[in-house]
Amino acid sequence: MSVSAQSAPGTRVLIVDDEDNQRSGLSNMISGWGFVTDTAKDGLEALEKIETFEPQVMLTDMMMPRMDGSELMKKLLERGSRMPVIVITAFGNIETALTTTHDLGAFWFLEKPIQGRILRFLLERAASQTKLAEEAEGLRRQLSYQGVLGELVGSSEPMQQVFSLIRQVAPTRAAVLITGESGTGKEIVARSIHALSPRAKGPFVAINCAAMPETLMESELFGHEKGAFTGAVERRAGCFELAQGGTLLLDELAEMPIGTQAKLLRVLEDSRVRRLGGKNETLVDVRVIAATNRPPEDAIKKGQLREDLYYRLNVFGLELPPLRRHLEDIPALAEAILNDMNQKHGIRVTGFDPEVLVRLQRHSWPGNVRELRNVLERSAIIVGSGTIGPQHLPATLGGFAGSTQSATPSASAASTQSTSAPAVAPAGEGVVIPVGTKVEQAEKSLILMTLAHTKNNKTRAADILGISLKTLFNKLKEYGSAAPLSPDAES
Numbered sequence: 001m002s003v004s005a006q007s008a009p010g011t012r013v014l015i016v017d018d019e020d021n022q023r024s025g026l027s028n029m030i031s032g033w034g035f036v037t038d039t040a041k042d043g044l045e046a047l048e049k050i051e052t053f054e055p056q057v058m059l060t061d062m063m064m065p066r067m068d069g070s071e072l073m074k075k076l077l078e079r080g081s082r083m084p085v086i087v088i089t090a091f092g093n094i095e096t097a098l099t100t101t102h103d104l105g106a107f108w109f110l111e112k113p114i115q116g117r118i119l120r121f122l123l124e125r126a127a128s129q130t131k132l133a134e135e136a137e138g139l140r141r142q143l144s145y146q147g148v149l150g151e152l153v154g155s156s157e158p159m160q161q162v163f164s165l166i167r168q169v170a171p172t173r174a175a176v177l178i179t180g181e182s183g184t185g186k187e188i189v190a191r192s193i194h195a196l197s198p199r200a201k202g203p204f205v206a207i208n209c210a211a212m213p214e215t216l217m218e219s220e221l222f223g224h225e226k227g228a229f230t231g232a233v234e235r236r237a238g239c240f241e242l243a244q245g246g247t248l249l250l251d252e253l254a255e256m257p258i259g260t261q262a263k264l265l266r267v268l269e270d271s272r273v274r275r276l277g278g279k280n281e282t283l284v285d286v287r288v289i290a291a292t293n294r295p296p297e298d299a300i301k302k303g304q305l306r307e308d309l310y311y312r313l314n315v316f317g318l319e320l321p322p323l324r325r326h327l328e329d330i331p332a333l334a335e336a337i338l339n340d341m342n343q344k345h346g347i348r349v350t351g352f353d354p355e356v357l358v359r360l361q362r363h364s365w366p367g368n369v370r371e372l373r374n375v376l377e378r379s380a381i382i383v384g385s386g387t388i389g390p391q392h393l394p395a396t397l398g399g400f401a402g403s404t405q406s407a408t409p410s411a412s413a414a415s416t417q418s419t420s421a422p423a424v425a426p427a428g429e430g431v432v433i434p435v436g437t438k439v440e441q442a443e444k445s446l447i448l449m450t451l452a453h454t455k456n457n458k459t460r461a462a463d464i465l466g467i468s469l470k471t472l473f474n475k476l477k478e479y480g481s482a483a484p485l486s487p488d489a490e491s
Contacts, residue, residue, distance in 0.1 A: 010036055011035050011123075011127040012035070012036045012037075012038070012055045012056045013030055013035045013038075013058070014039070014049055014055035014057075014058045015027055015037055015040070015060075016039070016040045016041075016045075016058065016064070016072065017041070017060070018061065018064040018065060022061070023041070024039075026059065029119075030123065033120055033123070035127075042064040043064060043066065043068060043069065046060070046067075047067075047072070047075060050081075056083065057084050057085075057107075057127055057130060058076075058083055058084070058086070059085075059086045059119075060085060060087060062090075069088075070104065073104040073106065078202065079198060079199060079285070080198050080199045080200050080202045083130070084130060085106045085107055086107050086110060086122055086123070087108070089110070090111070107129070108126075152185065152188055153329065154329040154332065155329065156326035158321040162318065162320060162321070165316075165318050166189065166193055166196065169316045169318070170192075170193045170194075172197075173287060174315045174316045175268070175288050175289070175290070175312065175313045175315045176316045176318060177253075177289075177292075177296070177313045177315075177316070177318070178190060178290070178292075178318050178320065179291070179292055179317065179318070179319045179320070180319055181293055181320075183323075183367045184321070185320060185369050186320060187249060187291065189318065190204075190206070190247070190289045191204060194289075197247070199246050199287060202243075202244075202247070203242060203243050203245070203246035204243070204246055204247050204249070205239050205243040205246065205248050206248075206251055207221070207250060208251045208252055209251060209255045209256040217257060218260055218263065219236070221239050221240060221260070221263075221267075222263070222273050222274065223236050223237045223238030223273070223276070223278075224276035224277055225277035225278045226277075227277065228278075232277070235275075236275075237275075238273065240273045241282060243284075243286045244286060245285055245286075246287070248286050249289050250289070250290040252292060252293065253292045253305065253313070254294045254296070254304045261309050262306065264309065265309045269312070271283060271286075288313065290313045296314070322368055323368045323371075323372065324364050324365055330357065330360050331357050333372060334352060334360060334372070335351075337372065338351070338352075338376060338388075341376065341381075342380070345381060347381070347383075347385060349388060351387050351388070352388050353387055353389040353390060354471060355468075355471050356388055356390055356392075358466070358471065359397060360372070363397055375393065375394060376388075378394070379393055443475075444475075444479055447465065447472070447476075458472055458473075458476075
């Protein structure tokens with residue numbers, strides 16, 4: 001059996017053993033192989049060392065006071081740790097070691113006295129596994145730079161800033177306060193933080209504070225004992241206990257009753273929960289993420305949000321941009337939503353007419369991504385299969401009628417179009433749109449002015465307007481203007 005310490009130089013190994021001589025002996029031997037070591041005398045000290053030393057491999061004894069090896073591994077599993085653990089066991093405890101390896105996911109076990117050659121081999125293998133896992137995680141995070149992070153989509157600068165903040169805060173234990181308008185995806189961001197954190201294997205629990213009656217809020221958060229109040233016919237764990245080892249999202253935080261906010265603050269400070277009607281407190285290990293669509297400062301001034309709770313949760317603030325600030329992400333968002341709709345409804349919609357994407361990007365989206373999703377879900381259901389066209393969009397989207405206009409205008413309409421004054425007037429480097437101008441007339445004037453600017457170069461005009469050449473031809477046909485036979489014609 002041949003191994004090389006060169007494959008894992010600098011790998012951090014935490015040695016956990018209650019015997020001083022065993023700890024120091026193992027540390028000296030493993031350090032000599034090129035590893036970086038630290039030691040702990042039991043499971044409790046090991047959990048503390050993990051926070052600062054951040055080991056990549058752990059070597060632990062089974063029988064220890066205060067917290068033994070089995071309990072230590074259970075705690076690691078609850079935290080979602082993927083660190084390889086090599087278990088050391090004395091003769092006669094082989095069955096326990098096998099159970100630990102199988103049930104608690106230990107990397108391997110060694111029987112005392114330890115043979116250095118075998119231990120070194122196992123440490124190399126464990127370090128190699130850690131390295132592969134870290135590389136896979138790096139690849140997964142690198143993909144997010146291409147405009148996708150979990151369920152979030154967007155290559156625009158505002159969304160890339162959001163992605164960057166998520167990547168920075170996810171590996172930490174810091175509380176996060178997510179702000180932004182309704183429909184911007186605050187819960188999706190919270191789930192992404194959870195998925196990229198060491199708690200990813202733990203539960204993600206979300207509670208909507210706005211949808212919960214005040215009388216039930218405390219019971220939902222903290223749980224209750226049987227008989228704690230009328231209707232409490234059995235003991236029930238609250239959201240903090242349900243999220244043990246994972247993440248708890250408090251959505252619409254500013255809607256939580258002030259009295260409950262005070263009790264929440266104490267739980268956040270002490271990490272202990274007492275069920276309603278209970279006498280004992282339960283220690284909880286939960287990461288809390290809060291979200292609100294109200295500006296926190298306004299909610300504080302109105303007495304809807306405790307200032308001390310705000311500062312306790314706003315360790316890391318993350319504001320989501322409204323969709324109108326990153327309209328360039330709509331094509332990618334629309335494609336992702338369409339894929340979801342095909343799976344959800346069992347339909348076969350293949351894509352969008354270019355004019356659809358133009359109209360989607362002209363809309364202001366007061367309901368943000370949620371509104372976009374609802375519009376596209378309706379359109380996809382109407383189409384069923386094939387391509388979504390302008391006629392499948394809501395009639396009022398972006399100020400345009402779906403597709404009720406006739407492809408060929410009447411002679412009187414054409415005459416009016418050719419003689420009427422433009423609704424849009426030039427103004428230096430821009431244009432002026434008088435109040436009361438109809439969207440259709442503003443669009444027509446803008447197209448004709450752009451054509452005049454390009455000396456009737458339709459290819460150039462389409463590029464400037466951000467529409468396809470086909471769409472430009474269709475518009476000119478509606479306006480009664482003669483279109484060239486060749487798409488590449490200059491005039």
